[in-house]
Amino acid sequence: MEKILEINALPEGQSVRKFLFKPEELELKLFGAEFNEPVLFELTCIRTGFEITCMGWVTTKVRLQCVRCLEMFEYELKEAVNFMARLSLGAPEQVDLWDEDMVHVDRHKGVLNIAPRIHDAVLLGIPNYPLCSEDCKGLCPVCGANLNVTTCEHIDSLGQNDKSPDPRWEKLAALLKKTNKSS
């Protein structure tokens, strides 16, 4: 499958392109995340002469650590990627400036390296506070037991046995779990 968007090969009007990257091809790295699955980029291009409107979705599965129970879980990532490309004379050969929504591509070469944009989209698509599920019960703040899979004697006395634990306990629970692990 393609890794580079060949703009010169795009027909006038609407067309669809698909790209598949291995995580190592995108050099994906983020603390607390594991990238093992291929990253799919499905792109709809609408070409009008030298201008191309590109609208697509980046999808993949990422292993993330839940902020409540600290377990790793699989997250279905989906992030929009939209930009305009313009074929220009004398545009720089290598386009790494993806900050802008308009990308200038040399008209003679007509190719666009989309990997940096896909890399950024994957990292943007990762939530700041990953949760394995909306109603993750988290850890017992006293003994660190994972309350999704077990119960312990502290829960009733703390009144923490409802489905939405007080978020203020989460950091303490995480600390306790660390302490338990290292001792």
Ligand SMILES: [Zn+2]
């Ligand atoms: Zn969880």
Ligand SMILES: [Zn+2]
């Ligand atoms: Zn407990």
